[in-house]
Amino acid sequence: MALSLTYDFEQKQDVLLVRLTGELDHHEAEQLKNDWQSYLQNGMTKHVVVNLENLHFMDSSGLGVFLGRYKEVKEIGGEMVICSINYDVQRLFELSGLFKIIDAADNEAAALARLGVTL
Amino acid sequence: MSNFMKVEFAAKSENESFARTTVAAFIAQLDPTVEELTEIKTVVSEAVTNAIIHGYEENEEGTVLIECELKDQDISLTIRDFGNGIEDVDEAIQPMYTSKPELERSGMGFTIMENFMDHFEIESIPNHGTTVTLRKKFLNNQSAYN
Numbered sequence: 001m002a003l004s005l006t007y008d009f010e011q012k013q014d015v016l017l018v019r020l021t022g023e024l025d026h027h028e029a030e031q032l033k034n035d036w037q038s039y040l041q042n043g044m045t046k047h048v049v050v051n052l053e054n055l056h057f058m059d060s061s062g063l064g065v066f067l068g069r070y071k072e073v074k075e076i077g078g079e080m081v082i083c084s085i086n087y088d089v090q091r092l093f094e095l096s097g098l099f100k101i102i103d104a105a106d107n108e109a110a111a112l113a114r115l116g117v118t119l
Numbered sequence: 120m121s122n123f124m125k126v127e128f129a130a131k132s133e134n135e136s137f138a139r140t141t142v143a144a145f146i147a148q149l150d151p152t153v154e155e156l157t158e159i160k161t162v163v164s165e166a167v168t169n170a171i172i173h174g175y176e177e178n179e180e181g182t183v184l185i186e187c188e189l190k191d192q193d194i195s196l197t198i199r200d201f202g203n204g205i206e207d208v209d210e211a212i213q214p215m216y217t218s219k220p221e222l223e224r225s226g227m228g229f230t231i232m233e234n235f236m237d238h239f240e241i242e243s244i245p246n247h248g249t250t251v252t253l254r255k256k257f258l259n260n261q262s263a264y265n
Contacts, residue, residue: 004136026168027132033223057157059164063225088157095234096227
């Protein structure tokens, strides 16, 4: 079904780049969390960039996933930057106060640059 | 203009997207803005997820009932489960409160419903179930039909 969530992970030096496409709800959250955690534990990752350009829908289950990974990134001494966030998803971030702790960038290049990745 | 629909489905997480898409398709006749449509989809997703996770604790034998009534530009939605119910509703609606932190719940579901809708009400009876009633008036319409 076209409505579901797809995602890919890419390693850029010590930054794990996560790109989400589609819709993130409770049904999709568990698998995403498990896959994401296995990348966080790969020994190469310190920071995370999450590209939300193609995330068309998200509910509070998504907030839970981001908050959970944020805590894990902090535990390994890293930073998490969210980029290319659209208006609808941004409203949820603002409502939940997540922007107070998670950094946002306009696009992927800016987010990676902030974490010291030279392209 | 008035219209009504009712849909009942198994409390499976696969049906969360079915539920919000179905309600969105039904309310499309009010010609909502993209923002209004997103708000409705989000609150339906929140309420249905609550029913599945908290009402039934992921027991897929339960069912969720959604009713949606349209009257002019007013939409009224009820999302009902017949599960565990909520012992303390006042506690449950607090921002960031979750009874299931181990499941990475953000505790923002009811806060989102309150913010995205004009009216929000919960009726819950322990061991009988929970009904969430949500209302909103769509503002964008060009409808001068009578």
